[in-house]
Amino acid sequence: EIPTEQWAQVVEKTGGPVQYKKIPVPKPGPDEVLINIKYSGVCHTDLHALNGDWPLPTKMPFVGGHEGAGVVVARGELVNDIEIGDYAGIKWLNGSCLTCSFCRQSDESLCPDALLSGYTVDGSFQQYAIGKAAHVARIPKDVSLEAVAPILCAGLTVYKALKESGARPGQQVAIVGAGGGLGSLAIQYAKAMGLHTISIDGGEEKGQLCKSLGSEDYIDFTKSKNVVQDVKAATPDGFGPHAVLLLAVSEGPFQQASEYVRSRGSIVAVGLPAGAYLKAPVFDTVVRMISIKGSYVGNRQDTAEAIDFFRRGLVSSPYKVVGLSKLQEVFDLLKAGKIAGRYVVDTSK
Ligand code: 8ID
Ligand code: ZN
Numbered sequence: 020e021i022p023t024e025q026w027a028q029v030v031e032k033t034g035g036p037v038q039y040k041k042i043p044v045p046k047p048g049p050d051e052v053l054i055n056i057k058y059s060g061v062c063h064t065d066l067h068a069l070n071g072d073w074p075l076p077t078k079m080p081f082v083g084g085h086e087g088a089g090v091v092v093a094r095g096e097l098v099n100d101i102e103i104g105d106y107a108g109i110k111w112l113n114g115s116c117l118t119c120s121f122c123r124q125s126d127e128s129l130c131p132d133a134l135l136s137g138y139t140v141d142g143s144f145q146q147y148a149i150g151k152a153a154h155v156a157r158i159p160k161d162v163s164l165e166a167v168a169p170i171l172c173a174g175l176t177v178y179k180a181l182k183e184s185g186a187r188p189g190q191q192v193a194i195v196g197a198g199g200g201l202g203s204l205a206i207q208y209a210k211a212m213g214l215h216t217i218s219i220d221g222g223e224e225k226g227q228l229c230k231s232l233g234s235e236d237y238i239d240f241t242k243s244k245n246v247v248q249d250v251k252a253a254t255p256d257g258f259g260p261h262a263v264l265l266l267a268v269s270e271g272p273f274q275q276a277s278e279y280v281r282s283r284g285s286i287v288a289v290g291l292p293a294g295a296y297l298k299a300p301v302f303d304t305v306v307r308m309i310s311i312k313g314s315y316v317g318n319r320q321d322t323a324e325a326i327d328f329f330r331r332g333l334v335s336s337p338y339k340v341v342g343l344s345k346l347q348e349v350f351d352l353l354k355a356g357k358i359a360g361r362y363v364v365d366t367s368k
Pocket of ligand 1: 064
């Protein structure tokens with residue numbers, strides 16, 4: 020009972036708008052599964068893809084989306100470790116070669132032949148999506164598919180970034196862009212990992228959200244007279260946080276973080292504002308022993324762990340559900356910076 024046609028949101032030209040239309044249901048190859056996507060989170064990456072923000076071409080036309088949660092409905096002949104009827108998720112890393120020196124050491128996101136969902140292969144803004152069986156997220160049957168969707172990119176990414184930061188239980192982490200999709204989950208993963216959080220974002224709604232998720236401090240960058248001073252003041256000894264997670268979609272914070280990170284602290288770049296550069300004074304970076312690094316999604320084990328935090332009730336994205344047909348409206352809100360938490364689209368509407 021797999022249909023031959025399905026509803027999808029298709030990007031036909033850079034800048035959009037996305038086109039809600041019927042397209043054929045794809046067939047899985049030998050090492051692939053077909054997932055009946057029930058819900059998909061909408062990540063800011065999907066908006067970057069729509070706008071052609073990055074120095075990496077998308078396929079064209081393409082179906083975006085990479086936080087897709089659903090049910091396996093077909094599998095290729097080589098697939099034997101996932102069953103029809105199992106819950107599974109389409110994440111950003113749709114597939115990788117599994118044999119290069121990066122894949123062999125579980126840095127699958129660094130694979131030069133990585134397939135990217137909703138970017139180089141069609142993603143989860145459709146009712147039926149394909150994923151390489153080795154990479155689709157295994158989702159336990161006892162979780163809500165709409166609630167788990169944002170974990171598949173936002174949750175996974177911030178969980179990995181916190182691990183990459185090297186911050187230890189009891190230490191402070193500043194989360195820049197804390198009221199957005201990634202940020203609202205970063206606050207919760209950090210808390211669950213025993214870290215104190217200093218949230219930075221703009222506006223009262225995001226401030227209330229950050230506090231309600233357990234963040235000890237909120238700094239409103241639209242109101243603060245001195246963000247650097249305020250961040251340092253929020254740490255017990257005034258020396259600044261041990262780690263900074265840069266999740267914002269603007270360049271300013273990427274230039275500013277080295278001014279408030281603690282000596283020997285780490286700055287982890289995650290957000291991907293178009294055309295942006297990281298900048299830090301060499302002198303301070305050296306004599307204060309600052310680490311500056313990037314973090315890019317996570318591997319299959321990180322995925323399983325990130326989902327397990329969710330299953331145990333330690334983290335949950337604050338989300339709103341709308342129909343897939345309303346995707347362009349979600350993009351418009353995202354562009355305006357008006358989304359606190361995440362939007363999840365229901366592919367049946
Ligand atoms: O693997 C990765 N590295 C990865 C994975 C997933 C997403 C990277 N990303 C990237 C996305 O492509 C995007 O560039 O992370 C970025 C954040 O994605 P998101 O959380 O889905 O975006 P959002 O919900 O729009 O949240 C961004 C927040 O940043 C705030 C905004 O108010 C918003 O809440 N923000 C901005 I814009 N400027 C800020 C500033 N100067 C700021 N917060 C603090 N200070
Ligand atoms: Zn994403």
